[in-house]
Structure formats: C-alpha cells, structure tokens
Amino acid sequence: MDSIWFKLLGVVVSFIVAFAVGMTYMGLNRKITARVQNRKGPPFYQNFIDAIKLGSKTTAIHHGVMQHFGPAFLMVSSVMSLMIIPILNNGMWFSNLNFHGDLIFLLYIMVFGPLGMALGAGQTGNPNSAIGVTRGLSQMVGFEIPWVMALVALMIQFHTTSIVDLINIQVESGTWLIFSSPFAFVAAVLAMLGMFRYSPFDIVGAPTELASGPMSENGGKYLFTMMSSASVFAFAKLTLYVDLFLGGASNLIELLIKTFVIYMIPVLYGVVSPRYRTEQSIRYFWGWPAFFGLLAILYAVFF
Amino acid sequence: MINDKNSQKIVDFIQNWARKHSIWVLAYGTGCGAIEIPPTMTSRYDAERLGVRGAATPRQADVLLITGYLTTKTLKRVIRVYEQMQDPKYVIGFGSCTINGGMYYDSYNTIKVLDKYLPVDVYINGCMPRPEAVLSGFAKLQELIGQGKANGAQKYKDNLEWYRENQKKIIPNWVMPEYNW
Numbered sequence: 001m002d003s004i005w006f007k008l009l010g011v012v013v014s015f016i017v018a019f020a021v022g023m024t025y026m027g028l029n030r031k032i033t034a035r036v037q038n039r040k041g042p043p044f045y046q047n048f049i050d051a052i053k054l055g056s057k058t059t060a061i062h063h064g065v066m067q068h069f070g071p072a073f074l075m076v077s078s079v080m081s082l083m084i085i086p087i088l089n090n091g092m093w094f095s096n097l098n099f100h101g102d103l104i105f106l107l108y109i110m111v112f113g114p115l116g117m118a119l120g121a122g123q124t125g126n127p128n129s130a131i132g133v134t135r136g137l138s139q140m141v142g143f144e145i146p147w148v149m150a151l152v153a154l155m156i157q158f159h160t161t162s163i164v165d166l167i168n169i170q171v172e173s174g175t176w177l178i179f180s181s182p183f184a185f186v187a188a189v190l191a192m193l194g195m196f197r198y199s200p201f202d203i204v205g206a207p208t209e210l211a212s213g214p215m216s217e218n219g220g221k222y223l224f225t226m227m228s229s230a231s232v233f234a235f236a237k238l239t240l241y242v243d244l245f246l247g248g249a250s251n252l253i254e255l256l257i258k259t260f261v262i263y264m265i266p267v268l269y270g271v272v273s274p275r276y277r278t279e280q281s282i283r284y285f286w287g288w289p290a291f292f293g294l295l296a297i298l299y300a301v302f303f
Numbered sequence: 304m305i306n307d308k309n310s311q312k313i314v315d316f317i318q319n320w321a322r323k324h325s326i327w328v329l330a331y332g333t334g335c336g337a338i339e340i341p342p343t344m345t346s347r348y349d350a351e352r353l354g355v356r357g358a359a360t361p362r363q364a365d366v367l368l369i370t371g372y373l374t375t376k377t378l379k380r381v382i383r384v385y386e387q388m389q390d391p392k393y394v395i396g397f398g399s400c401t402i403n404g405g406m407y408y409d410s411y412n413t414i415k416v417l418d419k420y421l422p423v424d425v426y427i428n429g430c431m432p433r434p435e436a437v438l439s440g441f442a443k444l445q446e447l448i449g450q451g452k453a454n455g456a457q458k459y460k461d462n463l464e465w466y467r468e469n470q471k472k473i474i475p476n477w478v479m480p481e482y483n484w
Contacts, residue, residue: 030351034349034351034352037345037346038346039345039346039349039351039352040349040352041349041351041352042351042352042354042356043352046324046325046354049321049324049325049354050321050325050354052317052318052321052325053318053321053322053325053365056318056321056322057365057389057390057391058389058390058391059389060389060390061362061389128360207357207359208359211359211360212359212360212363215363216359216360216362216363217360217362218362218363219360219362219363219364219388219389220362220389223363
C-alpha cells in the first residue's frame with residue numbers, strides 16, 4: 001500500500017476527480033447565479049460542453065514563447081497544489097504525495113501559477129492583459145496577508161507544518177479546527193473570497209471592464225487549459241479548507257458535501273455583490289480579514 | 304465542417320454538437336441593433352440557457368454579431384476583428400441594414416450588402432428584430448452548425464481575393480497586414 005506506484009495511481013485518479021468535480025461546481029455556480037437573477041440558466045454540464053468546444057478550436061496566435069507557457073504554468077501550479085493536498089483522511093486512499101512542511105510549500109506553490117500566467121500575459125502586448133496582471137498581483141498582495149496569518153496561527157497553535165498532522169489532530173481530538181481556532185477560519189474564509197476571484201473581487205478578469213484581462217489574447221486550447229486548471233485548483237483549495245478546518249473527509253460523499261458547503265460562501269457572496277475597484281479590494285483584505293488573522297495569531301500564542 | 308473520412312465522422316459529430324451548444328458571441332454594436340442584445344441576454348429571454356454567452360475579445364469568440372448598419376469607417380475595424388477570430392467562426396448579420404442597407408439604402412457612407420465584405424452564415428431580418436427573432440437566428444445557426452453547413456470561414460479563405468477586392472473598394476487607405484491572424 002505504500003509503494004510509489006500506488007501513490008502515483010492515487011494522484012492520477014484524484015486529478016480526474018478534481019477535474020470533474022471542479023467543472024461541475026463551476027457549472028452549478030453558473031446555474032445558481034442564473035437562478036438568483038431570475039433566469040433559467042445553462043444546464044449544469046454546460047462547462048463540459050464549453051471545454052469540448054474550446055479544445056476543438058484551432059489556434060493560430062503567436063506572440064512569443066512565454067505566451068504559450070503561461071497557461072501551462074497555471075496548470076502545473078494547480079496540479080502540484082492538488083498533489084500535496086490529501087483528499088481523504090483515512091490515510092490509505094488518495095493521501096497523495098504530502099510530506100512534513102507541505103503547508104509552507106503550498107503557500108509558495110499557490111502563487112506560482114498566477115505569476116507564470118502574468119509572464120505569459122505580459123508577452124502578448126495587449127494593454128488589457130497588462131492592466132489585468134497589475135490588478136491581479138495587487139489583489140494577491142491583499143489576500144495573501146490574512147491567508148498567511150491564518151496558516152501561521154494554525155502552525156503556532158498545533159506545532160506542525162503538515163496537513164496530515166492537522167487532520168490527525170482533528171480526528172483524534174474529535175473537534176474540528178473551525179471550533180478550536182475560529183479566528184483563523186474566519187480570516188482564511190475571507191481570504192478565500194479573493195482567491196476565487198468571484199465578484200466583488202473579480203477585478204482581474206472583468207469582461208466588461210478589461211476584456212477579460214490577462215486571458216484576452218488567449219482563445220481556444222489556451223482557454224481550455226486555463227478553464228481546466230481553474231477547476232482543478234478550485235477543487236484543491238476547497239479540499240484544503242475541508243482538511244484544515246472541517247476535519248477532512250473519510251469518503252468521497254462526505255468530501256463533496258463539505259466542499260460544496262464551503263464553495264457556496266464565495267458563490268453566494270458573489271451573486272449579490274457588485275465589483276470592487278482595486279484599491280477598495282486591497283483595503284478590504286487589509287481590514288477585517290487581517291484583523292481576524294492577527295486575532296488568530298494572538299489566540300494561538302496566548303491560549 | 305464535416306470530414307469525409309469515416310473515422311473522423313464520430314469526432315466531427317461530437318465537436319459539432321459541442322460547437323452547437325456553446326456559442327460565444329462577440330456583439331459588435333455598430334448600429335441601433337445593439338439595444339436588442341441586453342434583453343436577449345438578461346432574465347426575460349435568457350440566451351444563456353441555449354449556451355449562448357458573450358465573449359470579451361475576438362480571440363475567444365465564435366460568432367461575430369454585426370448589429371445594424373456598418374459605416375465605411377467601421378468596416379475596417381470589423382474586418383480586423385473578424386480575421387483575429389479563431390476557426391471555426393461564424394458571422395450573423397443582424398437587421399435589415401446588413402441585408403440590403405435597410406433605411407440607409409441611399410446613404411453615402413454605409414455599406415449596403417454585408418455579404419460582399421464578410422461571409423455571413425445567418426441573417427436575421429427586421430428593423431428592429433425582436434429578441435425572439437434573435438433567438439430564432441441563433442437556433443438556425445445551431446441547426447447549420449449541427450449539419451456542418453456553417454462554413455462561411457472556409458468560403459472566406461477560398462475567395463479571399465474577391466472579398467479583398469470588394470473591401471479595398473470601400474477602404475482606400477489600406478494600412479493593414481494582408482491577413483490578420
């Protein structure tokens with residue numbers, strides 16, 4: 001059960017699961033948005049149809065090498081994040097390639113994709129891409145602060161930097177971390193609003209304002225790569241939140257329920273919110289989310 | 304786009320089915336017709352339930368929607384936009400102005416017949432076409448894509464000289480590359 005082939009098989013299977021679940025969640029997001037706006041909305045599998053269509057389009061755009069690498073970097077970052085996040089907590093299936101200290105590694109690898117995409121978007125020479133990249137990196141400076149604070153608070157409180165150890169602590173004590181370190185959860189969830197880039201934080205790829213920002217020169221297969229990478233990354237992030245705060249999941253059904261509940265927070269916050277400007281977004285993240293992050297660290301140090 | 308090889312037929316069927324149900328529209332709001340697009344997209348008529356949604360840039364779009372008359376000045380921009388789109392791509396001529404000039408039939412600075420300058424796959428007539436008519440136009444385009452008959456882009460490539468000749472008659476100062484991929 002511990003051989004490397006078994007783990008690699010688990011990685012492949014979890015990638016397929018992440019792709020399917022992420023795409024379905026994003027389709028459900030479109031459906032829920034439509035229902036809130038009193039529309040019928042597309043079917044929940046609309047994103048799969050879009051993916052097939054985008055994959056079958058020809059691409060005859062060349063702006064330079066980095067432009068072709070940008071979406072690939074995004075995909076690599078998503079898959080690497082997924083690989084070190086344990087999907088299920090029974091330690092046998094889908095525990096993936098995690099190791100001690102993977103929480104710190106995750107902090108680095110999660111910003112690798114957007115940075116690669118920024119390089120790729122920069123080479124297209126499209127002014128909308130350049131503005132989108134500056135906005136995206138500014139926003140990242142915003143939400144990374146409460147996110148890092150929340151994770152550091154967990155590390156201080158439980159003296160570990162391993163995701164599996166955090167899951168095991170929750171399983172053994174029977175208390176989820178959402179109860180034993182609530183301030184860290186609040187800070188992390190508020191940071192997640194920015195990570196998902198749904199409105200009101202969709203300042204990076206705003207279609208009516210920036211012509212979809214960094215991806216404005218990418219069509220067809222590039223867009224397909226970005227779309228699948230976004231779905232895999234969404235699933236990885238949701239699973240990470242479930243692992244860290246909701247005690248992990250012992251089977252796939254439980255995981256789907258828990259991730260869907262977490263996913264509804266940015267979605268439902270987004271459908272009723274208009275778009276922020278860049279400085280409003282950064283001010284938001286450096287306000288209450290950072291305050292809760294600080295509170296979480298103080299809580300972890302003194303209690 | 305129906306391929307002749309038997310092995311390709313199943314692939315083409317799946318691809319055409321996906322293209323049919325996922326139409327990303329670049330609405331080029333040239334004329335008054337652009338006002339009919341918001342009701343088509345929003346809650347009353349909701350084109351998204353048919354898979355029709357807006358695209359932000361020509362690179363991502365499948366359908367170029369020419370909503371209304373085209374002046375000689377905007378024709379140049381429309382040609383650039385059309386040639387930046389990626390295959391397979393379609394054009395919908397929207398309103399009477401794109402068919403025969405409509406109420407601008409004797410205007411000195413609008414083009415009368417869009418089909419001489421860009422390969423139009425589907426026309427929606429009316430002045431203005433109501434959102435029902437727009438949706439029926441999209442349904443017609445879906446039918447054509449499903450049968451593999453919406454190959455205006457191929458027609459454009461095959462007869463590029465003829466189209467260029469017509470376009471250059473309208474645009475005297477042609478400072479563009481010969482084909483803007």
